[in-house]
Amino acid sequence: MERTFDLIVLGAGPGGYVAAIRGAQLGMKVAVLEKKHVGGVCLNIGCIPSKNLISSAALVSGAGKLAGFGVRTDFTGFDYGSVHAQSRMAAETLSKGIRYLLDKNGVTLVEEAGRITGPREVTTASGEKLSAQNIIVATGSRPRQIPGLEADGEQIFSSDDMLLCKELPKSICIIGGGAIGCEFAYILNSFGASVSLVEMTEHLLPNEDAEVAKALAMAFKKKKISVHLKSKAEIVRKDDQGVTVKITDVKGKAKETTVEKVLVVTGRVPNTEDLGLEEVGVELEKGFVKVNEYYQTNVPSIYGIGDVVPTPMLAHVASKEGELAVEYIAGKSGTEAPFVPYIPGCVYCEPQVAGFGVTEESALAQDSEAKVFKFPFKGAGKAVAIGKSEGFVKIITDRDGQIVGAHIIGADATELIHELVLAAWKKIPVQEVAKMVHAHPTLSEAVMECCRGYEDWMIHI
Numbered sequence: 001m002e003r004t005f006d007l008i009v010l011g012a013g014p015g016g017y018v019a020a021i022r023g024a025q026l027g028m029k030v031a032v033l034e035k036k037h038v039g040g041v042c043l044n045i046g047c048i049p050s051k052n053l054i055s056s057a058a059l060v061s062g063a064g065k066l067a068g069f070g071v072r073t074d075f076t077g078f079d080y081g082s083v084h085a086q087s088r089m090a091a092e093t094l095s096k097g098i099r100y101l102l103d104k105n106g107v108t109l110v111e112e113a114g115r116i117t118g119p120r121e122v123t124t125a126s127g128e129k130l131s132a133q134n135i136i137v138a139t140g141s142r143p144r145q146i147p148g149l150e151a152d153g154e155q156i157f158s159s160d161d162m163l164l165c166k167e168l169p170k171s172i173c174i175i176g177g178g179a180i181g182c183e184f185a186y187i188l189n190s191f192g193a194s195v196s197l198v199e200m201t202e203h204l205l206p207n208e209d210a211e212v213a214k215a216l217a218m219a220f221k222k223k224k225i226s227v228h229l230k231s232k233a234e235i236v237r238k239d240d241q242g243v244t245v246k247i248t249d250v251k252g253k254a255k256e257t258t259v260e261k262v263l264v265v266t267g268r269v270p271n272t273e274d275l276g277l278e279e280v281g282v283e284l285e286k287g288f289v290k291v292n293e294y295y296q297t298n299v300p301s302i303y304g305i306g307d308v309v310p311t312p313m314l315a316h317v318a319s320k321e322g323e324l325a326v327e328y329i330a331g332k333s334g335t336e337a338p339f340v341p342y343i344p345g346c347v348y349c350e351p352q353v354a355g356f357g358v359t360e361e362s363a364l365a366q367d368s369e370a371k372v373f374k375f376p377f378k379g380a381g382k383a384v385a386i387g388k389s390e391g392f393v394k395i396i397t398d399r400d401g402q403i404v405g406a407h408i409i410g411a412d413a414t415e416l417i418h419e420l421v422l423a424a425w426k427k428i429p430v431q432e433v434a435k436m437v438h439a440h441p442t443l444s445e446a447v448m449e450c451c452r453g454y455e456d457w458m459i460h461i
């Protein structure tokens with residue numbers, strides 16, 4: 001007999017598993033299909049293992065600074081095999097945790113690929129037909145393959161290959177200076193690899209505030225990462241000696257470098273093929289699932305969330321979209337203010353970078369009365385005490401003090417950003433955040449001080 005559900009979710013990444021659990025919480029009978037790894041890219045070959053490697057990298061790069069704190073150690077190096085194994089363990093632990101949560105919420109997990117075979121029907125790889133009132137497509141994305149830079153898993157790596165590789169390359173050329181490229185540059189450089197980082201646009205993290213991105217490039221250069229901006233990389237040769245990459249800058253000046261590996265991180269493409277979407281009439285646009293503000297496609301019983309829709313490819317965006325789609329299906333939508341302008345984008349290298357909303361350049365171009373304030377971490381006692389006084393907080397407001405963007409580079413930036421996101425989202429004027437008591441000594445005091453910039457009363461500068 002055909003199994004029937006209220007909701008079927010295709011894909012158990014941070015979009016799909018959150019949608020499934022939220023659906024169950026709202027009383028739906030839910031099935032989630034997953035063809036490879038519960039937790040999706042994020043938990044298995046994305047956010048989680050990369051952050052684990054970053055924390056090991058920070059320990060290794062921090063070992064040299066221990067003497068400055070009066071700590072004597074016999075640090076004799078590291079074993080990259082164990083470092084890597086630890087990152088796989090973190091991924092596995094969290095994936096198991098998601099299985100537990102699905103089970104606890106009564107969600108049926110079907111560990112097979114699914115294909116949509118009707119507006120309310122999904123067929124599994126083994127041929128079972130499942131039906132539901134509504135279907136959510138949350139099948140995520142995969143690394144983009146660029147002609148001439150195709151990953152071969154041996155010398156030319158995608159982010160998947162890099163995260164699964166148990167050996168540390170001696171030298172690497174990273175093509176793509178976005179968040180993933182910068183994080184890998186930091187990780188591999190910290191473990192002693194010789195790293196070149198090539199970015200086609202004017203600065204690293206192309207969507208970030210230019211001043212923040214320039215500060216990151218400077219910090220990377222200090223670590224001896226060779227940063228090439230406004231430059232294009234081509235593979236000239238692959239042989240036993242390694243891979244020879246030609247890096248050509250905007251003026252046409254070219255340089256060749258031979259490295260053990262090349263890592264290509266130039267973007268991702270949505271997984272929307274072989275899902276039966278076109279057959280049931282779901283409209284796609286440039287490979288993405290086209291949806292309305294409730295993540296509903298033109299076929300009313302089919303929704304799309306996460307990396308398959310044209311919104312920022314981030315885990316927290318996928319999860320939020322999953323919640324909102326399910327709440328709409330349950331008739332509970334419309335209670336939240338729009339979240340899209342308030343999505344924090346975070347980069348977890350050292351120094352960390354976090355930002356949301358408009359950048360300084362775009363704010364000043366759009367609004368001559370926009371105001372920009374900056375407070376350096378060296379003015380915050382905690383930052384100095386812990387030896388992490390590099391970087392600054394930058395806040396952009398309209399003339400009435402509404403926060404329209406914020407950008408932080410420095411220690412714990414990825415945690416500090418949320419106070420400002422909340423203020424912007426809930427329209428709390430910057431003057432109010434400036435007056436709120438912040439504990440001393442904390443890095444959050446730098447955020448408070450920056451907010452005081454609006455009425456020109458920063459104390460520690």
Ligand code: FAD
Nearest residue numbers: 011013014015035040041042046114140306307313314315
């Ligand atoms: P995915 O996580 O891609 O999950 C989709 C799932 O669907 C997969 O498990 C797949 O196997 C399954 N699937 C596909 N087709 C089918 C089918 N036909 N039937 C059944 N199952 C199917 N984002 C952040 O916010 N913070 C970070 O720090 C961060 N770091 C990253 C680091 C790296 C190296 C990478 C690659 C990405 C990172 N991301 C980060 C991005 C983040 O991983 C994605 O935005 C997020 O995973 C998207 O979630 P999703 O649910 O849409 O899709």
